[in-house]
Every structure is written in C-alpha cells, then in structure tokens.
Amino acid sequence: MGEFDLIQRYFKSQSHPSADAVPVGIGDDCAVINPTPGMQWLVSSDMLVEGRHFLSTVAPERLGHKALAVNLSDLAACGATPRAFTLALSLPRVDETFLSGFARGLFALAQAHDIALVGGDTTAGPLNICITVMGEVPRGQALLRSGARVGDDVYVSGQTLGDARLALEVFRGQASLASAAEFEQVRRAMECPQPRAQLGLALRGVAHSAIDVSDGLLGDLGHILKASGVGARLDVDALPRSAVLAGQDLALQREYGLAGGDDYELVFTAPSDAAGRAAVAAAAAASGTPVQRIGAIEAEPGLRLHDAAGLALSAAAFSSFDHFKTP
Amino acid sequence: MGEFDLIQRYFKSQSHPSADAVPVGIGDDCAVINPTPGMQWLVSSDMLVEGRHFLSTVAPERLGHKALAVNLSDLAACGATPRAFTLALSLPRVDETFLSGFARGLFALAQAHDIALVGGDTTAGPLNICITVMGEVPRGQALLRSGARVGDDVYVSGQTLGDARLALEVFRGQASLASAAEFEQVRRAMECPQPRAQLGLALRGVAHSAIDVSDGLLGDLGHILKASGVGARLDVDALPRSAVLAGQDLALQREYGLAGGDDYELVFTAPSDAAGRAAVAAAAAASGTPVQRIGAIEAEPGLRLHDAAGLALSAAAFSSFDHFKTP
Numbered sequence: 248m249g250e251f252d253l254i255q256r257y258f259k260s261q262s263h264p265s266a267d268a269v270p271v272g273i274g275d276d277c278a279v280i281n282p283t284p285g286m287q288w289l290v291s292s293d294m295l296v297e298g299r300h301f302l303s304t305v306a307p308e309r310l311g312h313k314a315l316a317v318n319l320s321d322l323a324a325c326g327a328t329p330r331a332f333t334l335a336l337s338l339p340r341v342d343e344t345f346l347s348g349f350a351r352g353l354f355a356l357a358q359a360h361d362i363a364l365v366g367g368d369t370t371a372g373p374l375n376i377c378i379t380v381m382g383e384v385p386r387g388q389a390l391l392r393s394g395a396r397v398g399d400d401v402y403v404s405g406q407t408l409g410d411a412r413l414a415l416e417v418f419r420g421q422a423s424l425a426s427a428a429e430f431e432q433v434r435r436a437m438e439c440p441q442p443r444a445q446l447g448l449a450l451r452g453v454a455h456s457a458i459d460v461s462d463g464l465l466g467d468l469g470h471i472l473k474a475s476g477v478g479a480r481l482d483v484d485a486l487p488r489s490a491v492l493a494g495q496d497l498a499l500q501r502e503y504g505l506a507g508g509d510d511y512e513l514v515f516t517a518p519s520d521a522a523g524r525a526a527v528a529a530a531a532a533a534s535g536t537p538v539q540r541i542g543a544i545e546a547e548p549g550l551r552l553h554d555a556a557g558l559a560l561s562a563a564a565f566s567s568f569d570h571f572k573t574p
Numbered sequence: 575m576g577e578f579d580l581i582q583r584y585f586k587s588q589s590h591p592s593a594d595a596v597p598v599g600i601g602d603d604c605a606v607i608n609p610t611p612g613m614q615w616l617v618s619s620d621m622l623v624e625g626r627h628f629l630s631t632v633a634p635e636r637l638g639h640k641a642l643a644v645n646l647s648d649l650a651a652c653g654a655t656p657r658a659f660t661l662a663l664s665l666p667r668v669d670e671t672f673l674s675g676f677a678r679g680l681f682a683l684a685q686a687h688d689i690a691l692v693g694g695d696t697t698a699g700p701l702n703i704c705i706t707v708m709g710e711v712p713r714g715q716a717l718l719r720s721g722a723r724v725g726d727d728v729y730v731s732g733q734t735l736g737d738a739r740l741a742l743e744v745f746r747g748q749a750s751l752a753s754a755a756e757f758e759q760v761r762r763a764m765e766c767p768q769p770r771a772q773l774g775l776a777l778r779g780v781a782h783s784a785i786d787v788s789d790g791l792l793g794d795l796g797h798i799l800k801a802s803g804v805g806a807r808l809d810v811d812a813l814p815r816s817a818v819l820a821g822q823d824l825a826l827q828r829e830y831g832l833a834g835g836d837d838y839e840l841v842f843t844a845p846s847d848a849a850g851r852a853a854v855a856a857a858a859a860a861s862g863t864p865v866q867r868i869g870a871i872e873a874e875p876g877l878r879l880h881d882a883a884g885l886a887l888s889a890a891a892f893s894s895f896d897h898f899k900t901p
Contacts (some may be wrong), residue, residue, distance in 0.1 A: 271716065278616065278618070280617065288609050290605045292660040292693060292694050293695050298699075324603040333618075335620070335621035366617060372624075373623075377704035379706040382604070392601075
C-alpha cells in the first residue's frame with residue numbers, strides 16, 4: 248500500500264468536517280478553514296516518540312487516543328474550543344492492524360471533542376507521531392501561564408494525579424501492585440488520559456492562569472510561577488490521589504503526585520475570595536470535573552511545600568520530567 | 575542542556591512575532607494568533623525523516639532551510655500569505671553545532687517570508703522534523719487542485735526541474751557530473767529549494783488550479799487531473815531544464831524532469847486565451863519567477879505525453895516518488 252492509499256484508507260475516509268467550517272480538508276496542499284469571526288486562533292504541537300511518550304506495549308487504539316489527547320490537553324489549558332488538527336505519522340512499515348487500531352482511537356476522541364482532522368503527512372521511518380491542534384477563544388480570553396496573582400488559590404483537577412507514573416514504574420519493575428485490576432486502572436491513566444476540555448472552557452473568565460500537567464505538577468506549576476513572577480506554597484497532602492496510589496509508600500505517593508508526569512490534568516489559579524471559590528466550584532460542577540484546592544500563590548518567588556501538619560518539605564527532592572534527561 | 579533550555583536558546587530567542595499578529599508566541603500551552611478578518615486560514619504539515627527527505631550529509635543550515643521551505647511550498651501552491659508555523663523536533667542528542675546551524679537556516683527563510691515561529695515541541699528520539707505552517711487567503715481565493723478546466727494551459731515554474739533528483743542520483747552513485755561546480759549547483763536544488771511564495775500569491779485569481787511538485791511532476795499533476803476530473807497532454811521536451819541536467823542522457827533528463835521529486839516548483843493551469851496567457855505572464859514577471867507552458871488540459875482522463883516532434887511517449891515508464899516505496 249502506498250502513501251496515498253494509506254491516507255485515503257485510514258484517515259481521509261473517516262474525516263468528515265462540515266463544509267462550512269472546513270471548506271477544504273484532507274487532499275489538497277493545504278486545508279482551508281473558516282475561523283469564527285471575533286475569535287482568536289490557538290495552536291499547539293506535540294510529538295510522540297516510542298520509549299519516551301509511550302511504550303511498545305501500548306495498544307494501537309490507546310496510542311491513537313493518547314496522541315490526540317495530549318494535544319487537546321494543551322487547548323484545554325488555554326480554555327480553547329477545539330477546531331481542527333493535522334496528523335504527521337512516520338511508520339517503520341505499513342501495518343494494517345496498527346493503523347486501523349490507531350485510527351479508531353484517534354477518531355473516537357476527535358468525535359467526542361468535535362475536532363476535525365484536516366490534513367497531515369505520512370512517511371516511512373522510525374515510529375513518530377506529530378499532531379498540531381488548533382482551537383479558538385473569544386479575543387483576550389485565553390487562559391495563560393502568566394496571569395497568576397498573589398493571593399490566588401492553586402487548584403488541580405482530577406483524582407488520579409501520579410497514577411500514570413505509577414503505571415510506568417510497574418512496567419519498569421520499580422513498583423508493584425496488589426492485583427491485575429489495580430494495574431489496569433493505573434495503566435489506563437497512563438495510556439488513556441482524558442483531556443480536561445470542558446473544565447478548560449468553564450474556567451474562562453474564572454481562572455487567572457492555567458497549564459496542563461504533562462511534565463509533573465511541580466515543574467508545570469513552576470512555569471506558571473515564572474511566567475507570572477510569583478511564588479506559591481503547596482500542601483502536599485492535599486494532592487488528590489487514587490486508592491491505588493494511596494496503597495503505595497507515602498514517599499512514592501508524594502513523588503509521583505508532585506513530579507510524576509503524563510497526568511494531563513489542569514493546574515490553575517483563581518481568586519480566593521468567596522465569589523472566586525464559588526465560581527471555581529460552579530465550573531467544576533458544570534464540567535463534571537473534580538477539582539482540589541492544593542495551595543496558594545504568594546509574592547515570594549519559589550515553591551514552598553508543606554505537609555498536612557504544616558511541616559516544611561524540600562521541593563528539591565522532586566524533579567520534574569524532562570524529555571532530554573534520562574528518567 | 576534540558577528541553578526548556580534548548581527551546582529558549584535556539585528557538586524562542588530568535589522568534590519575535592509582532593504582538594498584534596501573535597499576542598502569545600512560544601512559551602505557553604498554545605500560541606494565540608489574531609486571524610485577519612475576512613480571510614480563510616490555511617494549514618499544512620510536513621514531516622522530514624533522515625534517508626527519506628534528506629541525507630545525513632546535508633549541512634544543518636540547509637536542513638533548517640529545507641524543512642520550512644517544503645512547507646512554505648504548500649502555502650505557495652494555494653496562493654496563501656504565510657502567517658505562522660510550529661516546529662516539532664526529535665533529536666538523538668543535544669548537538670549545539672547542529673542546532674545552531676539548523677536554527678540559522680530556518681530563521682533566515684522564516685524572516686524572508688515573514689512567517690513567525692509560534693510554538694512546537696522538542697524531544698529525544700530518532701531525528702525527525704515536523705513543521706506545520708499556517709497562512710491566509712481572502713475567502714474563496716485559495717488555489718486548489720480541483721479547479722482545472724478543459725482547454726487550460728498547463729505550466730510549471732522555474733528552470734531546474736529534475737536537478738534535485740540528479741543530485742540524489744549522484745549521491746547514490748547512479749549518475750555523474752563533469753565538475754564539482756555542477757554538483758554544487760544541483761545539490762543546492764536538492765538541499766535549498768526556494769518556495770514559490772510570490773508566484774503563488776500572484777496567481778490568485780489567475781490560475782484555475784495549482785499544486786507544488788514534491789513527488790514528481792507527473793504524479794503531482796495527476797492529483798490535479800484526478801481532483802478536477804480531467805486529463806492532459808504534455809510536451810515532454812518543453813519541460814524546463816538546467817544546463818547541468820541537459821548534459822545528461824535524454825532518457826535521464828526526461829525521467830528526472832517528469833518524475834524526479836523534491837522540486838518544489840508549482841504546476842498550475844490557467845485559461846489559454848490571450849487574456850489568460852497575458853495574466854500568467856504578468857504574474858510571472860511580478861513575482862520574478864520564470865514559468866513555462868508545457869501542455870494543455872483535455873476532457874479525456876489520463877496523461878498523454880509527446881515529444882517536440884509530436885511523437886507519443888508512454889507515461890507508464892515514469893513513476894512518481896512514493897515515500898512508502900523503495901526509490
């Protein structure tokens with residue numbers, strides 16, 4: 248099967264954007280998209296490489312899901328409505344089992360988020376997946392890293408922070424679980440992250456700043472602090488954790504929650520007054536997404552960690568994931 | 575050097591989009607772009623893999639140029655004004671000589687075409703470069719593959735069709751040249767293609783259809799014919815060729831010109847009446863780009879090739895480049 252057959256069979260045939268929104272989709276030199284008047288256009292790219300962003304053991308369907316999910320998570324962190332994406336794929340060979348599963352996972356998530364595949368590229372080469380997502384926000388309403396203010400509360404979404412890292416460590420033989428069911432639960436967190444798109448939309452006009460947790464909570468919150476010129480204190484024991492993670496040693500729970508990586512939850516800051524807290528609670532309820540208050544923004548730069556009893560912990564012990572350092 | 579240092583040092587520091595056009599560039603979860611009111615948004619992605627799209631012998635500066643050039647060529651083929659691009663880069667290691675050269679070539683071309691780097695990704699892995707370009711056209715004015723009409727002239731731009739393929743065959747030991755100067759000339763065609771951006775803009779409202787020649791003239795013209803539901807006849811001897819290519823056997827000249835690949839010229843069709851021809855000549859002059867009339871669109875499907883004497887040649891002998899077939 249050649250390049251053009253492949254595009255046609257697995258991707259173009261399943262991509263049906265509306266002609267109003269996307270007058271020209273897959274199959275020309277460029278896709279043509281009609282931006283919504285009055286909206287700003289948001290763009291993000293993520294590249295996934297085997298052994299770095301996924302293991303060779305992942306099911307193709309989950310890989311298709313995850314490749315798009317990590318990109319949708321970037322749109323969610325900005326409060327953007329998904330519009331369109333491109334997919335560039337380098338494959339060692341044309342493997343129909345892989346491609347059909349990959350496409351199934353990809354398009355199921357694309358349809359759930361109403362985002363259209365509009366173009367891309369396929370080539371022979373080491374397995375590599377590069378997706379570029381595009382979305383929209385009303386002018387000036389994008390959630391940014393730079394908006395945190397002194398006195399803001401710090402929140403994180405979800406209840407499985409650290410589970411993806413726990414699954415990775417089980418694969419590596421560095422952690423063990425009580426049952427296959429527990430393993431499947433954390434493996435799902437690692438392989439099937441759910442982008443917090445609805446929460447991101449609901450936080451427009453509510454949160455002062457936001458980022459998605461891809462490299463670990465501390466590192467990603469650190470980007471907010473740096474971009475906003477502020478610091479923060481965090482109650483480490485307030486971090487949400489699954490029952491499975493809660494079954495591990497406390498030191499591991501903290502490490503995976505604070506610096507696990509691959510969580511794709513949102514960390515955000517919002518006003519700490521009654522109206523601010525009520526607005527966050529309403530956004531969480533409207534989007535059906537649990538959120539947890541875990542700390543506060545302070546004027547003093549840097550991150551200060553403490554436990555539930557108020558005792559200080561060293562942040563230096565928890566290092567965030569960097570794709571150029573050996574994990 | 576970690577991922578974030580690398581982004582900062584080589585890419586963010588050289589990316590200075592205007593705040594009006596790109597309110598948020600590199601450094602947040604998404605870039606934020608202001609589309610121009612009344613314009614449509616065009617998007618294209620290309621992924622480059624070593625051994626498929628470039629050789630390990632290419633200078634990093636030329637690779638940076640080419641990675642963006644092949645994407646700008648897609649915008650040119652649609653008549654789009656370049657606006658913004660993302661760069662995702664997988665690298666086996668952090669090699670400062672490579673990165674500084676790559677960035678130099680990339681940004682020189684980006685500045686020449688007034689296109690802003692707005693985001694992307696870096697990771698460790700086998701060398702892979704994925705660029706997504708975005709541009710704009712006034713509503714309904716994108717040049718598409720589907721617009722060719724019976725009676726249109728067929729044109730190709732430039733004077734070096736086939737030179738890139740000739741250079742590749744010299745690298746492969748399948749062709750030889752008379753001098754190092756000749757080699758450098760065709761090698762430049764292969765490694766430093768010049769996207770026909772100005773010609774593409776000038777052809778808006780003039781050409782009925784257009785495509786860029788990345789996989790070989792016959793294959794790419796074939797996409798126009800299929801999308802437009804028409805056929806064509808081509809005068810093989812009318813194809814432009816460089817003096818270096820003209821020094822090769824006639825059979826090689828024809829093969830490389832018709833099915834060489836990696837040319838990044840524009841093939842387009844336009845009305846054959848006096849006004850249509852004058853408009854094409856004016857577009858060529860305005861953009862400083864030579865164009866050559868090489869054939870005509872016909873109602874009968876398929877491609878019919880003939881030589882200068884009118885003798886028919888078989889198109890089946892010239893197969894286009896497909897990234898999933900062994901070249």
